[in-house]
Amino acid sequence: MESNNQELHEVSRLYRQHISPDLARLMKFGGPGSLEVSARDCRVTDHLGRVYLDFAGGYGVFSLGHAHPEVVAAVTEQLQKLPLSSRVLLNPQQAYLARDLAQLAPGTLQYSFFCNSGAEAVEGALKLARLATGRRRLLACHNSYHGKTLGALSVTGREKYRQPFEPLIPEVGFVEFGDLDGLRAAVDDQLAAFIVEPVLGEGGIHVAPAGYLSEAQRLCREHGVLLIADEVQCGLGRTGKMFAVEHWGVEPDLIVLAKALGGGVVPAGAILGTPAVWQAMKGRPLLHTSTFGGNPLACVAGRKTLEILQRDGLPARAAESGQWLLTELEQLRQDFPQLIAQVRGLGLMIGVECTGEQHAGALISELLKHQLLAVYTLNQPKVIRLEPPLTIARSDLKLAVDAFRASLSALLVVR
Ligand SMILES: Cc1ncc(COP(=O)(O)O)c(C=O)c1O
Structure with a gap:
């Protein structure tokens, strides 16, 4: 000790x-602080042997839980054979993952470009949108989060992160998420792309209102604007569908993925695009490249992840578990209206909005004492985000609800 x-x-x-x-x-x-030492499934163990139930879920990374044995086995096998690509010969793992994604993706999203993170995927998608349309202007949402590299930051709707680095890339406009009138006014024939998260993650877990994304798609098509769905956090089963846009029958021109794609074992990111978009790179396949993107370790992790998500019906399980958890949390909101203002979400992407930032901070600390890991959303510190593994058992969901109830009761006592 x-x-x-x-x-x-x-x-x-x-x-x-x-x-x-x-x-x-x-x-x-x-x-007092903890050192993370090991993790398995939905539990993280610290240096004193304390075990935490992980509801932060790496902000969407651990959809299969920590160190899923099948992903670890696939990656370990690849590690012994060919960990990184020669980049000179064709790589089978990359081809297979691209095929598997194409089979699952909505619409005609047939091509993939692989990278290593969410921000990188967003960067590439913005470049592709400019290339494919020959236009420069980009549109994004206030309160969105697309990453912190210069390009991704330029479309991130949070002043606090943007302002110290301005000027960012020019010709970026912002609209309110969910506001169709604002979107109608902003989409025109000069715009290259509209980038949107189907469920705002760091913006405080806000689900796109009914009809919003389908009308966004219609408007974009009418004006030759590309629709980019940022599914870095909400994609790959988290919301109850393999791709969140499927809830609304939307077929974007580009989808960006990362986080869960590496199965919680290897960093991985991807841009999925239609033949029409990819056509823009005809004759110049080296226009956008990445040394490590699509490396064999990430690709086998990605393939195994997609296989497990489908085989174990994890999107449907996320929908069911999420509905159960949301109902329980709604009961807590009714029991503790002084501390919880609203609960909302889709599948296992759930936000608990506290009545104040200080309450969210205190609740997170109290939950930690009850050995439950949770974090607030970056743009909205009064919202605690719950993104447990999609594999989570009902008994663990119950433990989390009990931890919430005990923590909220403790906070009421000290108020
Ligand atoms: C929706 C969304 N897009 C992009 C990113 C950036 O991903 P990364 O941190 O891997 O660069 C994030 C990260 O939280 C995200 O939630």
Whole structure:
């Protein structure tokens, strides 16, 4: 125990000295601090052997839970054979993953470009949209989150992250998410693309209102504008469908994926596009490239992930578990109206909006004491996001609800 705590102090010191003093402080929010040591399924174990139920879910990374044995086995096998690509010979794993994604994707999304993260996928999609349309202007939503590289940040609707780095890429406009009148006014023949998350993730878990995305698609088609669905967080079964846009029968021109694509084992990202979009790269296949994107480890992880999602019916399971959890949380909202303002979500992408930021912070700390990991959404700190693995058992969902009830009761006492 003593030596374990010595390591905690040493790691905290190294964070302060070599990573970021402020980050070290932020990450201690839960009390004495913990070192993550191992994880399996929906549980993370710390340096003192304390086991946490993980409802933060890596912001959507751990849809299959931590270290899914089949993904680990597939990656381990590939690791022994060919971990990284020569980049000179054709790579079978990349081809198979592209085929598997094409078979699952809505509409005519037939092509894939592989990268390593969500922001990278967004970067590539924005470039492709400009290339395919010959237009420059881009449209995004206020309160959206598309990543923090310069291009992705340029379409991210959060002033706090944008302002210190301005000027960002020019000719980007913003509309309110869900506001069709605003969209109608902003979409015209000069626009290259409208990028939108079907469910705002970091914006506080807001589900696109009925009719919004289908009308967005219609408007975009009318004006020759590309529709980019950012499914980095909400894609691959999380919302109860393999692709979130399927809830509304929408067929975007481009879909960006990351997080869950690597099965919670390897970082992976992808841009899916239609033949019409890909046509823009005809004769110049090296216009957009990535050294590590589509590496064999990521691709076998991706393939195994898609296989498990389908075989185990995980999108449907997420829909059912999400509905159950939402009902339980709604009961908690009714029981604790002083602390919870609203609960909402789709599938296992759920937001618990507290009545104030301070309540959300206090609730997250209290949940940690009850060994439940949860985090707030980046753009909306008063919303706690719940994104447990899609594989989660009902008994674990019940444990989480109990932890919430106990934590909310404890907070009422100290108020
Ligand atoms: C919807 C969405 N798009 C893009 C990103 C950026 O992904 P990454 O952090 O892998 O760059 C995120 C990350 O949270 C996201 O939620």
